Amino acid sequence: xxxxxxxxxxxxxxxxxxxxxxxxxxxxxxxxxxxxLKAIAIPGYQVPYSSREMPMGRGxxxxxxxxxxxxxxxxxxxxxxxxxxxxxxxAVNLRSFIEMxxxxxxxxxxxxxxNLIQSRHRIPEQPLREDQVIVLQVPYPDALVxxxxxxxxxxxxxxxxxxxxxxVKLYEDIVKFxxxxxxxxxxxxxxxxxxLDPSPIPRWDVPKMNDSKxxxxxxxxxxxxxxxxxxxxxxxxxxxDDVPFRVENFNDENGQRRVCHRCGCDHSFLxxxxxxxxxxxxxxxSDSDYCDEQLxxxxxxxx
Amino acid sequence: MSNEKVLEVRNLSKVYGKGCxxxxxxxxxxxxxxxxxxxxxxxxxxxISFDLYKGEILGIMGESGSGKSTSVKNLFFDENPTSGQxxxxxxxxxxxxFNLNAQQKRHLRxxxxxxxxxNPVLGLNFNxxxxxxxxxxxxxxxxxxxxxxxxxxxxxxxxxxxxxxxxDEMPKNFSGGMQQRVQIAKALATNPPLLFLxxxxxxxxxxxxxxxxxxxxxxxxxxDTAMIAVTHDLGVIRLLxxxxxxxxxxxxxxxxxxxxxxxxxxxxxTQRLVASAL
Numbered sequence: 001x002x003x004x005x006x007x008x009x010x011x012x013x014x015x016x017x018x019x020x021x022x023x024x025x026x027x028x029x030x031x032x033x034x035x036x037l038k039a040i041a042i043p044g045y046q047v048p049y050s051s052r053e054m055p056m057g058r059g060x061x062x063x064x065x066x067x068x069x070x071x072x073x074x075x076x077x078x079x080x081x082x083x084x085x086x087x088x089x090x091a092v093n094l095r096s097f098i099e100m101x102x103x104x105x106x107x108x109x110x111x112x113x114x115n116l117i118q119s120r121h122r123i124p125e126q127p128l129r130e131d132q133v134i135v136l137q138v139p140y141p142d143a144l145v146x147x148x149x150x151x152x153x154x155x156x157x158x159x160x161x162x163x164x165x166x167x168v169k170l171y172e173d174i175v176k177f178x179x180x181x182x183x184x185x186x187x188x189x190x191x192x193x194x195x196l197d198p199s200p201i202p203r204w205d206v207p208k209m210n211d212s213k214x215x216x217x218x219x220x221x222x223x224x225x226x227x228x229x230x231x232x233x234x235x236x237x238x239x240x241d242d243v244p245f246r247v248e249n250f251n252d253e254n255g256q257r258r259v260c261h262r263c264g265c266d267h268s269f270l271x272x273x274x275x276x277x278x279x280x281x282x283x284x285x286s287d288s289d290y291c292d293e294q295l296x297x298x299x300x301x302x303x
Numbered sequence: 304m305s306n307e308k309v310l311e312v313r314n315l316s317k318v319y320g321k322g323c324x325x326x327x328x329x330x331x332x333x334x335x336x337x338x339x340x341x342x343x344x345x346x347x348x349x350x351i352s353f354d355l356y357k358g359e360i361l362g363i364m365g366e367s368g369s370g371k372s373t374s375v376k377n378l379f380f381d382e383n384p385t386s387g388q389x390x391x392x393x394x395x396x397x398x399x400x401f402n403l404n405a406q407q408k409r410h411l412r413x414x415x416x417x418x419x420x421x422n423p424v425l426g427l428n429f430n431x432x433x434x435x436x437x438x439x440x441x442x443x444x445x446x447x448x449x450x451x452x453x454x455x456x457x458x459x460x461x462x463x464x465x466x467x468x469x470x471d472e473m474p475k476n477f478s479g480g481m482q483q484r485v486q487i488a489k490a491l492a493t494n495p496p497l498l499f500l501x502x503x504x505x506x507x508x509x510x511x512x513x514x515x516x517x518x519x520x521x522x523x524x525x526x527d528t529a530m531i532a533v534t535h536d537l538g539v540i541r542l543l544x545x546x547x548x549x550x551x552x553x554x555x556x557x558x559x560x561x562x563x564x565x566x567x568x569x570x571x572x573t574q575r576l577v578a579s580a581l
Contacts, residue, residue, distance in 0.1 A: 164442035168438050175435070243449045
């Protein structure tokens with residue numbers, strides 16, 4: 001059995017060696033790069049592109065993957081994140097696919113070492129640098145899709161920056177719940193005009209897009225759209241003057257900020273899970289690299 | 304009523320179908336039809352011309368299919384006219400309504416015109432609350448303060464006599480008269496200088512009709528809004544309109560002061576209409 005698996009893997013590796021560097025053909029990469037340039041030139045505008053078939057299902061990050069494969073070169077160091085972690089299924093598989101089809105690149109789990117980061121639903125806690133590019137995987141690129149089903153009409157609304165119906169949704173939220181209840185995919189206005197769907201990142205990550213030093217790229221493979229928040233660009237979450245946007249607070253019932261049970265960090269985005277043995281609710285940093293760094297600091301430089 | 308002109312419509316025509324050179328000469332009241340016998344096109348409106356002044360309510364009266372709603376729909380950009388001209392005068396500017404681009408049309412529709420349809424489904428968004436409907440209009444005008452929007456919505460709903468305790472309910476839970484009032488409040492949200500009323504009281508019972516008509520007159524007195532009221536109901540015309548246009552088969556057959564038309568109708572059709580109603 002194990003020798004059979006091995007043979008299949010070897011065969012696959014041999015077959016993949018026959019693919020072009022980065023799996024996509026050069027014309028496909030060129031088209032993606034041109035779309036990226038356009039997306040950077042018009043911050044927040046959804047640039048259509050002919051999303052290629054990838055050897056995985058749409059919705060598994062094919063948009064982000066096509067961006068990564070078009071941008072990556074042999075000198076690059078890549079980090080792949082799935083909801084903050086390098087070890088979840090999506091991240092592991094995408095990383096091994098990219099390693100397989102881009103021989104010669106480096107991969108890392110450390111944010112500080114990477115210059116290209118592909119991420120699903122999180123922006124790293126550690127502030128990014130000017131020489132870094134982050135690629136986010138996007139399921140639904142259009143923030144207006146919740147209020148207008150027709151793409152034709154949405155395009156007109158975007159063109160005229162008419163987001164009144166989206167704001168009515170926020171209004172209705174405040175009427176019903178006394179606050180805006182959007183937890184992720186928080187509509188964000190870029191450079192004072194286009195409102196984009198920042199992919200399902202939590203509200204916690206939305207302020208990181210504002211005036212970001214790194215280029216932020218968004219790729220929606222199924223919906224065939226690429227858009228960008230260029231470096232040092234204004235990114236404002238939609239809000240009312242008197243009901244401002246706020247991030248998750250992670251306070252317990254006594255108003256105390258919860259801390260990560262592993263590293264003790266009190267200023268990162270926390271994941272909640274239940275300990276299988278004790279049944280106790282535990283909180284841990286969602287960003288595993290950041291958690292490691294904090295643990296290292298706590299232990300005086302050693303993990 | 305002042306001398307300030309709000310709207311000037313000249314020779315507005317609307318033909319449904321491919322049209323032919325004989326369409327206009329072979330239709331109209333004298334032919335007793337608005338369907339062209341040569342090409343089968345429907346001449347819904349032809350040579351409609353009128354002026355509207357600030358603070359005036361102009362009534363457009365006629366039987367079903369006479370072209371009264373078509374005229375208003377063309378002015379509100381719900382449809383495109385076949386020919387004609389309409390100038391809208393607003394804050395020192397003039398807009399040639401039928402030569403605007405799509406963006407300018409949307410701007411006027413959203414900010415400068417108000418429309419109240421016979422059917423509230425057309426004017427209201429039934430997926431959001433009554434207050435949300437009004438908020439939508441206000442948010443289009445870039446008001447970004449929640450409390451201010453809320454106050455303005457309460458003010459508008461109070462003015463149109465909707466119980467403000469119910470403003471967070473969905474319009475589908477409201478009675479027909481109440482929905483119509485919410486629709487009027489929504490149309491008034493941006494203080495439009497021109498308001499179209501398309502059969503606003505049709506289908507409502509008499510006491511609710513009276514309340515809505517009172518409300519419209521009150522709004523006209525308070526904010527000097529120019530209005531075009533389309534109706535087939537002589538009572539509505541008598542109560543609301545200062546001047547009236549009578550239409551038949553897509554043509555204007557009589558126009559003048561409402562009292563004059565109702566007391567001393569000149570055209571045979573108008574005479575029959577008035578006689579049958581009174």
